[in-house]
Amino acid sequence: MAVHGQQNGFLQGLKFVRVDDCGDVRTPFPAKLLRALNNLKELRLSCLPELKCIWKGPSRHVSLQSLNRLNLESLNKLTFIFTPSLARSLPKLQRLYIIKCGQLKHIIREEDGEREIIPESPEQDGQASPINVEKEIVLPNLKELSLEQLSSIVCFSFGWCDYFLFPRLEKLKVHQCPKLTTKFATTPDGSMSAQSEVPEVAEDSSINREWNRNMGWKEDGDSCL
Template identity: 45%
Template sequence: MQGLTNLRGIYITDCKGAQDLMQVGSFLTNRRTGHELSLLSLETLHVDSFPDMKCIWKGLLLSHLTTLMVRKCQRLAHVFTSSMIASLVQLKVLDISTCEELEQIIAKDNDDEKLQILSRSDLQSLCFPNLCRLEIERCNKLKSLFPVAMASGLPKLQILKVSQCSQLLGVFGQDDHASPFNVEKEMVLPDMLELLLENLPGIVCFSPGCYDFLFPRLKTLKVYECPKLTTKFSTTTNGSMSAQSE
């Protein structure tokens, strides 16, 4: 796209028929000049009420993006593909809500749109090094947020809120390729300050198997209406909060 390169934030809503942002982009113009606006310098992107959107973007490197909010995208099955993650090192806030068909936040790259399990090499390269805030709400087909092997790629995560996701089984999911020798059994989220799990009728554990999590800086923990949750939250001898799977 040609035109302005200094567009920093954009809110796009109610775009029926558009399946990704590239289709929307051809309609974004500067009213003064008539030139198309470039999305490449975006720092904040809000996408709301895209009933036909299947993917957010293809082929765009949004390396300056710090905030992404996605709401009411009924056909969206995933937010990112594994190849997109490397360009999102500045992402600080990720907020996803009311995406009924969302099955994965990150899916393997695949042209035929069928979601595939991430390989071991994919998992080793996935991280959001600056992600501070993650909120997920009303995504009823989502089984987990990320594979457990990816937890070490969230070193700055401070706020994690998950609510009203009826089929969620765990915050972190099982990595089918992992073994006890390539994933640490004790995982640390060093900057976590606030953890909220609310109205999750299907959640069984925070993380699968024998993985325990430590939150050395946690200040607020709220677990509400999670009747099947077996994970035990407790304070360690050094004052850290831990989540221990049974």
């Protein structure tokens, strides 16, 4: 479908998208629609067996600055979620739920042919700006993170960023992720951190493991969420 000026104007006001049980959807946001996502607040995708990527095409100048919630479930051909440029445009993201995506290997990965060279940038208040983009990225407002039944996930980021910080995270679930090498740990000030690509599978990544800011870690089905 061609995207004309009038359609782009309509999509600029798009705030909520939900796509369920559509067998032929390969990508919900082709290249011509990416620039219309500035006001998108909530995205829910589930039971899309042919979906291979969420955002199609170059994403360097695309912003998800308003995105508050992202739910992904039963997307069996999806292998990654964000490019590095999109990961840096998430200052308002509060809830990220990823469930039953059998081929998902990384949360963040460079697209083929879109390798980025990114200079250091100082942290700005309220912005998801990396302190050192090769080593650390901050998602300043993420409050809930769930990774469940992801049989292929290996790490948060592939070949781009080693360390993630979630200063306002309140709830974390990691369930049945047997290949996950990303290690979650709290910092001295109580923030949650994630270190990608540690040498071996992270301890307890394949069993029920949950964390709550007020109650700490709970395991083996002892839910704290």
